[in-house]
Amino acid sequence: MFGKLSWSAIPLDQPIPLITSVVLILTILGVLGLVTAKGWWPYLWREWITSVDHKRIGIMYCLLGSVMLIRGFADAIMMRSQQALAINAPGYLPPEHYNQIFSAHGTIMIFFAAMPLVIGLMNFVTPLQLGVRDVAFPTLNSVSFWLTASGALLVNVSLFIGEFARTGWLPYPPLSEATYSPGVGVDYYLWAVQISGVGTLMTGINFVTTVLKMRCPGMTYLRMPMFCWTVLAASLLIVAVFPILTATLAMLSLDRYFGFHYFTNTAGGNPMMFVNLIWAWGHPEVYILVLPAFGIFSEIFSTFSGKPLFGYRSMVAATLFICIVAMMVWLHHFFTMGAGAAVNTAFGISTSIIAVGTGVKIYNWIFTMYGGRVRFSVPMLWSLGFIFTFVIGGMTGVLLAVPPADFLVHNSMFLVAHFHNVIVGGVVFGLFAGIDYWFPKAFGFRLHEGWGKAAFWFALVGFWVTFAPLYILGLQGMTRRLQHVNIEEWRPLLDLSLVGVGILIVGAVCQVVMLVVSILRRDELRDVTGDPWDGRSLEWATPSPAPFFNFAVMPNVQGEEAYWDIKLRAVESQQLSPEPRYEPIEMPVNSPVGFYTAFFATVTGFALIWQIWWLAGLGLAAAFAGFVVFAWRDVHEFHVPAEEVARVDRARRSAREALLERLGQQGAAT
């Protein structure tokens, strides 16, 4: 009746996960109770859960990503403290638990923290920058989000019911085959990642179509803000490689569930093929994460230097170059597998060539500051910290791309330091910068500067104190994924790394405090102009927060920097462009289909994990029924009357007029 599921699935014998999950469950129940008590459900349902507004979906993605970032961070704290305690000692986490932690940390950070945050910002910003009202497929967008949330939920359920994978964030067979991992951990991994992966794939399709086919009049390709280019490149990569992930995980599932022999070490199966296929996805994946971050930095360097981006054309070329070459380098993750000199040479060289595209970007950002008026606001601090950190991480990446050098440090702490160096220094810094930068557009008030700066400095210092020791440990021969350490000499560096985590914790606390303080003092941080940073692209042409239809009248872009041009013209003539003729706007209606799909995806996933076949069948049937019902829907759009549009836009215009006046006075003063 319940497949493999029984009461003994709950880890009553393991206090740490048990207590964690009980606290977690109580928190969730508390939040749900609060929502019920306050009667917020109808509001949440109407305005958020069923919303197809790209801004709302973007915000929900970011929320999900932030929560998962904290979960991943908790895992990281456990790992670093375990390793510091377990030098010639067992530490406090037995292997079967520790191994779950690094697997969950990697999985959560990549799939459920970094990806949602990146996609969240993509969602929030892209249509605004392109001057349109939504993405190409708004309902699909909601489905994507909810599928991602479903995957995240499954991963966290594994804490309380059963276990998570103990095989690393990429479960190499044969270790992940049923023989060597008989528990449900790998199944949790497979279904969680599979479900969210489908969501991500649909996001990719959505954004390729959005950027290519949904731009406001005059927004030719070479007038798009740099961020949109990176979104396009990342989405193309998603479309190209996420199917590989789907296929590979499907093959592993067939092995585990039905005794197929894709990757087994019996009957001719070939585990090396898993490694090959998974990296054909895995390497492009890291550029899916980092390219949008590059886009964010491009916006920030230009805005906070008060200048156009230097070498825009080179930037576009470099982005597309990285996008294509990223698909030709995957073997560098298994140079030491024995494919031979010819293969290693080809992939080593193609890997290092990526440094050219990335290097050009770095120099272009530096020269964007040349002749500028650089303001050291929080987003700019993250960006400068990024250049410093990422350049070093990229350099160690190129070292790993040299096969004989990789023969020494493959799978070592040096590698761990490399990828945290590029991921934290590149992606996470970029996300924090982007959140700070676009926060006012989303909520109408800025984030507190002081706490933001404190968070930055603690994160930067904490990062280096944590990971610089790992570089050295890697060179001393320390390999990754060690539950305990048998070499006494490594103690000082492991301790130092733990100190670094302590500093990171302070940074994370600052970040949270910043959020709380900003909310409490939102009135003094209010952005009435809609253009808090003296921005240059179209999102700043809307009020903060942007109305749900984004633009009352679709902008008509006439120059390279869409909004800067409009702004200059207004300042020059000391008046806004004449009031347009307002027309009714058609917007997509809200839809519960995303939530519905994800609900049944979760149920089906859970049933498959525990092999409760009837429930899985039921879930699939319900999904099909839902598809039919949804396909039958007749109303897809609703009209916003012209008067409503006019009302919103006139408010915006009066704010702009005030701004203009002030600018005019300032201009006269200088």
Place this chain on the structure above:
Amino acid sequence: MSDLGLPAAVETLRRVREDPHRLGHRGHGPDSPVEGAGHGATGPARKRIVVGYGFWIFLLSDIVMFACFFAAFAVLRGATAGGPTPRDVVELPRVGLETAALLLSSYTCGLSFAATNARSLLWTQVFLLVTGLLGLAFVGLELQEFISLAARGITPQRSAFLTGFFGLVGLHGLHVTVAGMWLATMMAQVQVKGFRREIVHRLICFNLFWHALDIVWIGIFTIVYLMGVTP
């Protein structure tokens, strides 16, 4: 607004207008694109184009997934673990029938599209129905093949080669089955709702999907079946 004033110079404006990135933008020539073309100069593309294009991108991603299964098949082809070889598995006459069914269904699918364009409800439905029946015949033949193979002990659990074989062919069969379910839903919708805009869009997408599955089948019958019996 920040503490920094704007460079409110006429000169600045002139330079911004005059192509700051040296992109060499010219206005579009006499054939400047029409509204809704989605070229960028004229605003978002029409829904029809957006839907079709999005589905096209989805198809490409689906093809990539098939490519992985093809690659796996190619790699595992020789790993028969002492069991049946490709030669033991292939029955050319049946493959011929399957191919014929799918090819004809592609043809009738194309005809249904012609009927849709001519707004003929009857003929659209007739051709869709024939398409579905041919698809059903295909799936039936394949199922029969799998069952008869299993009766001879030829199952994916036997060896990696058979895993690759059943995985690839089965994935395609599954796609055809799902497409068949979609087709049934589409026919009901066409009947009830007629040729509304979104229905026509979906018909276009369905057409694309069906033809794409046929293209994948070309790969399968060539690489898996025909090349399985070539020396």
Place this chain on the structure above:
Amino acid sequence: MARRAAVGLAAAGLGGCARGVLDPVGPVGADDSAIFFDALMVMLVIVIPTILLAFWMAWRYRASNPKAEYLPNWSYSGRIEAVVWSIPILTIMFIGGIIWIGSYRLDPFKPLPSKSPPLEVQVVALDWKWLFIYPQQGIATVNQLVVPAGTPVHFSITSASVFNVFFVPRLGSMIYAMPGMVSQLNLQADRPALLFGQSAQFSGDGFSDMQFQVRSVAPAEFQAWAQAARGAGPMLDPAAYAQLMRQSQRVSPVTYGGVDPQLFQAVATQAIGPGPGPQPENPSHSGREVSTGGRR
């Protein structure tokens, strides 16, 4: 020689007292680390000025600096673009050269040049210990590798269950140990030394202790050791091997006085099936089957 010294210096600076990959005791490790070091130095020459330039640029053009000129439209310079593309391209051309030559020179499958014929060692990665078979000597060891200094060693490596990586950090290159595959590795220790070896690919619960000691000894001493081991102690017969295949952790070094000469081939070709994986010893926890693998 200067290069050796430089590598040593870097090792000292980075490594302190613990000895790592930058303090090799053999020719392979020496070449690997020299390449590592060269590539690092070349890139540092580019990267350090880049970082300094970034900081200088931000500082020089800070908004509060009245001396800095403001060029609100300056966003293109053909000359800078050319330089900006050239710097990484040139660096990468050099590194690409290293990659090319290095990959061929240091191909782990390539025999080392030497007057003396190589010592053959067959390596089997087991859950969770290493089995070393000396076919020429007819003996086998677990978690203990003894090699003659100054003689090349040719390793044939396979696995009897899951993936592992065979790695002796101070000898140089690592390589995967995979079921059904035989990878090869050629290493050499130049002088007598006591080293540690490990698995560098996570392989399950007992992974952290999947380490072995490596003793590089004078050739005469090696002969004496092998002679003494031969025929003494337990034999690695099928029963003993079947026992060894089962999961176990923290296995102390063992020496077998005799071994079936076909054993390695049988494991590599999977004539002997792979290790059985976890055998639940505890009351079952549904979905969380754990083997303690004899953990202490």
Place this chain on the structure above:
Amino acid sequence: MSELEYDPNLHTAELDAREDHAPGDEPEESAGHWVRNSNLGLGFSIVLTLAAFLAVGSHLIWGPAVGVALIVLAIGQMGVHLVFFLHVTTGPDNTNNVLALAFGILVVFLIVAGSIWIMGHLSHNMMPMDRLMQMQP
């Protein structure tokens, strides 16, 4: 936005030669055109399929070259499908669709060729001798 636009005939009538086309779509033609189009596609496909089966079933082609012939025929037939059933053309209205297709083909090529190349080298280097023998069918 795009929703405000209204499809008067609900079909391709309003498509303009200068605008992008959705994949699978084409400017309005008579039903006869489409039928002719499908007929042509079917005809070519039948010829190519028969040729493929013939190449296997007869000895018209030198044994070792049969595989090559099959691949070429398959590529040809995929082209036929793309042109006649999926209506991919080289016209400017189709640029975007063809570019996407080219991107997809590139990806497929990289994955399949790359995997086969890598896996071939891995097996060649490390497959133990008698398993290698066993691999030869």
